[in-house]
Amino acid sequence: MLKVEDIHVYYGDSHVLQGVSLEVKSKEIVCLLGRNGAGKSTTMLGIVGVNPPRFGKVFLNGIDITKAAVYRKIRDGLAFVPEDRRIFAGLTVQENLEVAVLPPREGKRQWTIDRIYENFPLLIALKNRKGGNLSGGEQQMLAIARALVGNPLMLLLDEPCEGLAPVIVEELGKVIIGLKSEMPVLLAEQNAHFALSVSDRGYVIDKGVIRYEGTADDLLTNTEIQSRYLSV
Numbered sequence: 751m752l753k754v755e756d757i758h759v760y761y762g763d764s765h766v767l768q769g770v771s772l773e774v775k776s777k778e779i780v781c782l783l784g785r786n787g788a789g790k791s792t793t794m795l796g797i798v799g800v801n802p803p804r805f806g807k808v809f810l811n812g813i814d815i816t817k818a819a820v821y822r823k824i825r826d827g828l829a830f831v832p833e834d835r836r837i838f839a840g841l842t843v844q845e846n847l848e849v850a851v852l853p854p855r856e857g858k859r860q861w862t863i864d865r866i867y868e869n870f871p872l873l874i875a876l877k878n879r880k881g882g883n884l885s886g887g888e889q890q891m892l893a894i895a896r897a898l899v900g901n902p903l904m905l906l907l908d909e910p911c912e913g914l915a916p917v918i919v920e921e922l923g924k925v926i927i928g929l930k931s932e933m934p935v936l937l938a939e940q941n942a943h944f945a946l947s948v949s950d951r952g953y954v955i956d957k958g959v960i961r962y963e964g965t966a967d968d969l970l971t972n973t974e975i976q977s978r979y980l981s982v
């Protein structure tokens with residue numbers, strides 16, 4: 751589904767991602783783990799093309815999308831929920847969803863706004879509330895819901911549980927696991943415990959280099975990797 755091959759991403763002269771490769775197959779939830787400043791968001795921004803790789807390639811379903819414009823990648827099925835969520839503060843929950851609707855994809859069950867309310871019951875009572883008046887957890891749910899009504903092929907989530915209460919994190923975990931049968935997810939997280947509880951596999955990034963990859967079980971029991979690169 752998504753294949754990232756040896757990407758190098760820079761901020762000006764600063765060579766931050768130094769050859770990152772990873773893969774997310776269909777029906778897989780994969781996490782990208784690493785501490786603060788490790789390069790998780792830079793990897794996401796490189797894939798989506800907000801800060802495109804200077805070297806290396808990104809493939810979606812076998813098609814080279816490295817140089818494609820961001821809007822084309824979104825249209826072609828890559829949905830990205832950034833760290834800061836980017837909810838429209840002046841629009842209601844319902845309006846935030848309405849502006850994000852894209853047509854369904856052939857052969858896939860459509861995410862309609864009605865289906866969103868069935869799957870995110872928390873949002874029902876908030877329908878008419880402005881995005882700017884939502885709590886962090888509510889905004890995160892809305893951000894994911896908004897990505898889904900775009901009927902993407904896959905979802906990239908950048909630190910969805912950052913700053914959220916444990917009960918909301920648990921809800922979020924259920925939502926992500928529920929998506930597994932429909933679309934693959936790439937989840938960047940500092941919270942390894944959370945990420946590994948919902949993922950099939952994981953990659954560990956540090957200083958812009960992938961240091962380890964393994965199954966979620968493998969990573970959960972690998973205390974050496976945890977103490978060296980993660981905060982579990």
Ligand SMILES: Nc1ncnc2c1ncn2[C@@H]1O[C@H](COP(=O)(O)OP(=O)(O)OP(=O)(O)O)[C@@H](O)[C@H]1O
Nearest residue numbers: 761764766784785786787788789790791792793940
């Ligand atoms: N806009 C920028 N300009 C210059 N350097 C940046 C910029 N954004 C990030 N960096 C640097 O790139 C490196 C990787 O940062 P990145 O944001 O990808 O980390 P992260 O793993 O997402 O961390 P966090 O968990 O805090 O979100 C860090 O050294 C950071 O200081």
Ligand SMILES: [Mg+2]
Nearest residue numbers: 790791833909
């Ligand atoms: Mg980040």
